[in-house]
Amino acid sequence: MTVLKNTYYHVKPLLPRRLQIALRRARARIKVRTHGDLWPIDEKAAAPPKGWKGWPDGKRFAFVMTHDVETDMGRDRCRELMKIDQEFGIVSSFNFVPERYEVPRALREHLASRGFEIGVQDLRHDGKLFQSRSKFLENAKSINRYLKEWKATGFRAGSMHHNLDWLHSLNIEYDASTFDNDPFEPQPDGTGTIFPFRVDSPDGNGKGYVEMPYTLPQDFTLFVILKHESIDLWKKKLDWVASNGGMCLLITHPDYMNFGEQPVLCDEYPVEYYRELLLYLKDKYNNQYWNATSCEVARYFKKIQPVG
Numbered sequence: 001m002t003v004l005k006n007t008y009y010h011v012k013p014l015l016p017r018r019l020q021i022a023l024r025r026a027r028a029r030i031k032v033r034t035h036g037d038l039w040p041i042d043e044k045a046a047a048p049p050k051g052w053k054g055w056p057d058g059k060r061f062a063f064v065m066t067h068d069v070e071t072d073m074g075r076d077r078c079r080e081l082m083k084i085d086q087e088f089g090i091v092s093s094f095n096f097v098p099e100r101y102e103v104p105r106a107l108r109e110h111l112a113s114r115g116f117e118i119g120v121q122d123l124r125h126d127g128k129l130f131q132s133r134s135k136f137l138e139n140a141k142s143i144n145r146y147l148k149e150w151k152a153t154g155f156r157a158g159s160m161h162h163n164l165d166w167l168h169s170l171n172i173e174y175d176a177s178t179f180d181n182d183p184f185e186p187q188p189d190g191t192g193t194i195f196p197f198r199v200d201s202p203d204g205n206g207k208g209y210v211e212m213p214y215t216l217p218q219d220f221t222l223f224v225i226l227k228h229e230s231i232d233l234w235k236k237k238l239d240w241v242a243s244n245g246g247m248c249l250l251i252t253h254p255d256y257m258n259f260g261e262q263p264v265l266c267d268e269y270p271v272e273y274y275r276e277l278l279l280y281l282k283d284k285y286n287n288q289y290w291n292a293t294s295c296e297v298a299r300y301f302k303k304i305q306p307v308g
Contacts (some may be wrong), residue, residue: 061247216248
């Protein structure tokens with residue numbers, strides 16, 4: 001990471017929320033002008049993996065929903081968000097930050113008992129996880145402890161920071177800290193694919209893990225930073241991923257969903273946008289997609305795809 005990024009994450013806790021968002025919006029306006037021809041769709045990302053055998057039961061594409069819970073307020077909205085997913089027959093992954101707020105065992109068990117997956121999101125979500133190799137290895141011990149305690153198989157770093165080589169120190173089946181194409185992220189190097197891919201262990205033992213890039217714009221980026229007032233861009237990207245038989249993976253945040261109990265704040269959007277997306281998926285692509293948790297997709301991909 002650059003010195004500028006390191007500095008930002010040191011001072012970020014001192015910045016008012018509105019100022020943080022204003023800075024990100026100013027940066028995003030520049031990115032829209034410079035990357036508009038490749039975002040949100042980069043046609044080259046549609047190429048399937050070598051030897052690709054397709055999704056289970058001949059489904060046209062995979063639909064993977066993940067919810068990143070960044071604050072205690074988001075945590076307290078998880079049950080309500082789970083009910084929306086259940087209403088539309090969606091299973092999803094809820095990713096919690098272990099040392100940023102309390103994650104009650106009762107909540108984890110409540111979600112898991114209903115078929116939802118629990119994942120570990122970073123350790124503290126402070127932007128410092130990958131600042132040094134030695135510090136990462138130290139934090140990896142704590143992350144692995146939470147993975148075991150929560151019976152979690154997947155990891156996602158905060159702010160989509162990533163170092164895929166270092167992640168071999170984690171006891172994971174998959175990582176979800178990347179994206180096919182997103183110039184608005186602090187570390188904007190996309191994977192260039194709308195499919196999962198293997199990150200094999202450097203010692204050649206065939207273990208490694210599966211990388212699960214998100215392929216739809218994040219809700220916070222779309223509705224808070226870019227201030228879109230419709231889900232048209234979500235629909236456009238979903239249609240393109242579906243037409244190419246890829247993996248439609250989305251990150252949403254209950255923290256930024258307004259469930260109608262109070263006025264919409266500067267860092268929120270109406271939860272109806274999320275409902276509208278699930279309704280669009282169900283109506284247009286009924287029985288055409290495989291909806292599974294991140295873990296299920298990663299295990300399927302690792303099973304059918306050869307090493308290397």
